[in-house]
Amino acid sequence: xxxxxxxxxxxxxxxxxxxxxxxxxxxxxxxxxxxxxxxxxxxxxxxxxxxxxxxxxxxxxxxxxxxxxxxxxxxxxxxxxxxxxxxxxxxxxxxxxxxxxxxxxxxxxxxxxxxxxxxxxxxxxxxxxxxxxxxxxxxxxxxxxxxxxxxxxxxxxxxxxxxxxxxxxxxxxxxxxxxxxxxxxxxxxxxxxxxxxxxxxxxxxxxxxxxxxxxxxxxxxxxxxxxxxxxxxxxxxxxxxxxxxxxxxxxxxxxxxxxxxxxxxxxxxxxxxxxxxxxxxxxxxxxxxxxxxxxxxxxxxxxxxxxxxxxxxxxxxxxxxxxxxxxxxxxxxxxxxxxxxxxxxxxxxxxxxxxxxxxxxxxxxxxxxxxxxxxxxxxxxxxxxxxxxxxxxxxxxxxxxxxxxxxxxxxxxxxxxxxxxxxxxxxxxxxxxxxxxxxxxxxxxxxxxxxxxxxxxxxxxxxxxxxxxxxxxxxxxxxxxxxxxxxxxxxxxxxxxxxxxxxxxxxxxxx
Amino acid sequence: xxxxxxxxxxxxxxxxxxxxxxxxxxxxxxxxxxxxxxxxxxxxxxxxxxxxxxxxxxxxxxxxxxxxxxxxxxxxxxxxxxxxxxxxxxxxxxxxxxxxxxxxxxxxxxxxxxxxxxxxxxxxxxxxxxxxxxxxxxxxxxxxxxxxxxxxxxxxxxxxxxxxxxxxxxxxxxxxxxxxxxxxxxxxxxxxxxxxxxxxxxxxxxxxxxxxxxxxxxxxxxxxxxxxxxxxxxxxxxxxxxxxxxxxxxxxxxxxxxxxxxxxxxxxxxxxxxxxxxxxxxxxxxxxxxxxxxxxxxxxxxxxxxxxxxxxxxxxxxxxxxx
Numbered sequence: 001x002x003x004x005x006x007x008x009x010x011x012x013x014x015x016x017x018x019x020x021x022x023x024x025x026x027x028x029x030x031x032x033x034x035x036x037x038x039x040x041x042x043x044x045x046x047x048x049x050x051x052x053x054x055x056x057x058x059x060x061x062x063x064x065x066x067x068x069x070x071x072x073x074x075x076x077x078x079x080x081x082x083x084x085x086x087x088x089x090x091x092x093x094x095x096x097x098x099x100x101x102x103x104x105x106x107x108x109x110x111x112x113x114x115x116x117x118x119x120x121x122x123x124x125x126x127x128x129x130x131x132x133x134x135x136x137x138x139x140x141x142x143x144x145x146x147x148x149x150x151x152x153x154x155x156x157x158x159x160x161x162x163x164x165x166x167x168x169x170x171x172x173x174x175x176x177x178x179x180x181x182x183x184x185x186x187x188x189x190x191x192x193x194x195x196x197x198x199x200x201x202x203x204x205x206x207x208x209x210x211x212x213x214x215x216x217x218x219x220x221x222x223x224x225x226x227x228x229x230x231x232x233x234x235x236x237x238x239x240x241x242x243x244x245x246x247x248x249x250x251x252x253x254x255x256x257x258x259x260x261x262x263x264x265x266x267x268x269x270x271x272x273x274x275x276x277x278x279x280x281x282x283x284x285x286x287x288x289x290x291x292x293x294x295x296x297x298x299x300x301x302x303x304x305x306x307x308x309x310x311x312x313x314x315x316x317x318x319x320x321x322x323x324x325x326x327x328x329x330x331x332x333x334x335x336x337x338x339x340x341x342x343x344x345x346x347x348x349x350x351x352x353x354x355x356x357x358x359x360x361x362x363x364x365x366x367x368x369x370x371x372x373x374x375x376x377x378x379x380x381x382x383x384x385x386x387x388x389x390x391x392x393x394x395x396x397x398x399x400x401x402x403x404x405x406x407x408x409x410x411x412x413x414x415x416x417x418x419x420x421x422x423x424x425x426x427x428x429x430x431x432x433x434x435x436x437x438x439x440x441x442x443x444x445x446x447x448x449x450x451x452x453x454x455x456x457x458x459x460x461x462x463x464x465x466x467x468x469x470x471x472x473x474x475x476x477x478x479x480x481x482x483x484x485x486x487x488x489x490x491x492x493x494x495x496x497x498x499x500x501x502x503x504x505x506x507x508x509x510x511x
Numbered sequence: 512x513x514x515x516x517x518x519x520x521x522x523x524x525x526x527x528x529x530x531x532x533x534x535x536x537x538x539x540x541x542x543x544x545x546x547x548x549x550x551x552x553x554x555x556x557x558x559x560x561x562x563x564x565x566x567x568x569x570x571x572x573x574x575x576x577x578x579x580x581x582x583x584x585x586x587x588x589x590x591x592x593x594x595x596x597x598x599x600x601x602x603x604x605x606x607x608x609x610x611x612x613x614x615x616x617x618x619x620x621x622x623x624x625x626x627x628x629x630x631x632x633x634x635x636x637x638x639x640x641x642x643x644x645x646x647x648x649x650x651x652x653x654x655x656x657x658x659x660x661x662x663x664x665x666x667x668x669x670x671x672x673x674x675x676x677x678x679x680x681x682x683x684x685x686x687x688x689x690x691x692x693x694x695x696x697x698x699x700x701x702x703x704x705x706x707x708x709x710x711x712x713x714x715x716x717x718x719x720x721x722x723x724x725x726x727x728x729x730x731x732x733x734x735x736x737x738x739x740x741x742x743x744x745x746x747x748x749x750x751x752x753x754x755x756x757x758x759x760x761x762x763x764x765x766x767x768x769x770x771x772x773x774x775x776x777x778x779x780x781x782x783x784x785x786x787x788x789x790x791x792x793x794x795x796x797x798x799x800x801x802x803x804x805x806x807x808x809x810x811x812x813x814x815x816x817x818x819x820x821x822x823x824x825x826x827x828x829x830x831x832x833x834x
Binding site (some may be wrong): 098306327328330331332337339346347348349351359360366369370373413 | 665703711715719720778
């Protein structure tokens with residue numbers, strides 16, 4: 001049987017960090033012109049493998065061949081020279097420069113080191129292939145994550161990369177944006193490029209990849225064509241056991257006569273919300289569905305006192321508020337917010353597990369400003385056991401934890417606060433399957449203890465399966481409310497798109 | 512991401528990590544080497560008298576570096592400590608002569624505290640980087656010191672006032688005892704109080720601190736107030752020791768303090784660090800100076816040597832962040 005020449009050939013690769021082997025005897029062939037998925041739980045080694053191919057890490061043993069050339073020096077620059085570009089989870093752009101400047105960074109049109117015209121024309125040529133519709137002169141700092149990602153992809157194409165590694169490309173995208181990214185991937189493939197797709201999103205992988213390599217504990221479990229795979233078959237290989245993708249059973253919804261723990265009445269903010277009315281009852285999980293920019297996060301922030309409410313009423317436990325709500329007061333009233341970006345907004349990565357768990361509730365573990373060390377350690381231990389945080393050290397270095405374990409630390413911080421209203425913004429973004437399941441159990445567990453939960457997630461399947469009731473948002477307004485049981489991913493997406501388009505049309509008619 | 516593996520329990524990494532140990536405790540190792548070699552080179556080095564003398568001479572720097580550690584961990588920077596030291600110096604002298612010696616000792620730190628709070632209030636109210644704010648206020652405060660003293664030295668020969676800087680309890684200088692007391696207080700604040708936690712959080716991730724209900728602005732103001740107060744205390748100790756209020760006193764002290772904090776290994780990025788590190792940094796700088804004295808080396812090389820050691824220490828610490 002003849003196989004096409006592989007774009008990337010990895011033989012006997014091994015890599016250790018600090019005495020721990022994180023990749024062991026890896027053998028993978030990635031065929032040219034295919035979309036090849038790397039999957040595995042966090043810590044399975046898929047990102048590290050990607051980073052070795054991308055030139056970010058140097059392997060301890062084994063060899064890598066790229067388009068038939070054996071790699072001798074591992075650096076991103078050398079990799080690029082061989083035609084490999086990597087697009088990172090944390091994007092690497094210069095925020096103060098505009099889109100064109102970023103795309104051609106280090107490759108500007110120049111003569112003898114002096115910049116000359118021509119970048120705009122080159123950009124337009126690129127844009128004809130990509131069709132992203134990004135404003136070339138927009139400052140990158142002003143772009144959303146999804147758009148920044150497009151800039152990174154354009155940059156890779158501008159460098160004539162033949163092999164593009166995408167590390168968790170859809171983890172911060174909404175479904176529709178992910179769909180558009182997949183269109184781009186399809187186009188790249190049609191042009192003969194090879195895409196290495198590292199992801200947790202099995203649906204995306206099943207729909208858009210040609211082949212898949214499943215990894216577990218630093219080893220390759222198997223590499224096989226995607227045809228014939230199912231979500232279950234992939235998960236089984238990742239976990240090394242039979243596993244079912246199950247959603248935990250929800251507690252019964254509270255009666256509609258129960259007094260809401262939180263209620264918004266015609267609330268508006270200067271972050272773009274207008275006329276928002278919603279209720280969350282104790283023991284109820286309420287989902288917010290909308291595209292990125294629809295105002296989901298803004299609702300969460302307003303309810304937590306992080307952004308001021310400029311109009312309407314916000315009642316916590318039936319009590320209207322007289323003054324502007326601050327985060328401190330919100331916390332004192334029993335509101336908790338797990339923010340969407342755990343590294344930027346949630347955790348203090350210079351600190352260990354213990355202070356991170358305590359940060360929201362310092363008052364509860366201190367007297368006259370002096371911390372009670374014993375109680376703090378005890379409480380942290382309880383949380384580590386409760387969530388199964390690994391490593392289990394009370395003073396473990398959170399910065400080095402996997403995404404799932406970082407998220408568990410962040411959830412611990414608010415679990416110890418025993419909130420009445422728990423707002424979760426993308427609670428399972430970028431975490432592995434094991435952690436994801438634990439987080440889902442936690443959400444349901446909180447609701448059955450009588451906590452009101454407001455759940456935001458770009459993954460519609462998650463919101464629909466974990467909520468009692470959902471609100472659908474578009475352009476800072478709630479346009480529909482549905483029992484979650486009557487929604488499907490397709491129907492929810494459909495109505496969100498329809499609403500957005502009709503809203504746009506209305507605006508166009510008005511103007 | 513992947514170096515999660517480093518902390519995984521039961522991993523093969525049980526072996527002693529020498530590189531990590533050196534990066535973590537490098538400053539202590541250098542101090543150890545200095546202590547051993549200086550005692551071998553000079554019989555007069557390892558005497559209680561000489562060692563206490565080293566501590567006593569560096570008391571002002573110890574106190575300022577100690578408090579500066581809180582500012583830097585909180586993500587700030589304070590370039591005004593030298594100028595506040597100058598204000599404290601001349602006002603303490605003036606108060607000791609015209610009002611009361613004891614009042615001077617008590618009020619100088621308070622004056623520093625007020626000037627430090629002003630730094631903090633400007634930083635938080637206008638959301639300007641503390642580097643710029645304290646650079647500007649240091650000029651203002653130095654100007655104040657000159658105005659208060661009319662640009663002249665103010666001699667204070669009052670026994671009750673000299674007590675703080677000059678007297679001893681048994682063998683130990685009162686100033687050294689005050690310094691250790693202050694150091695223990697700062698350690699307690701940083702490690703055992705909610706304020707300390709808040710300082711680490713504000714410096715490590717301000718937004719996360721804000722979203723955890725921490726009053727981040729108040730926390731920052733407090734760190735600058737403490738730093739100012741420490742500069743005031745250091746100032747009055749020095750006036751009391753020299754019997755002289757000096758408007759230019761403490762010039763350059765802010766850089767020595769910053770150098771000591773960095774030398775100790777506290778991250779200039781904020782969010783991490785320790786008081787003991789800054790103490791070790793000051794001690795190392797003092798040992799270098801003392802070594803030059805007792806070995807009779809040309810003192811022109813002292814700053815040069817200190818600078819080279821700082822560069823080496825910072826470079827060593829930085830290698831740990833690379834992969």
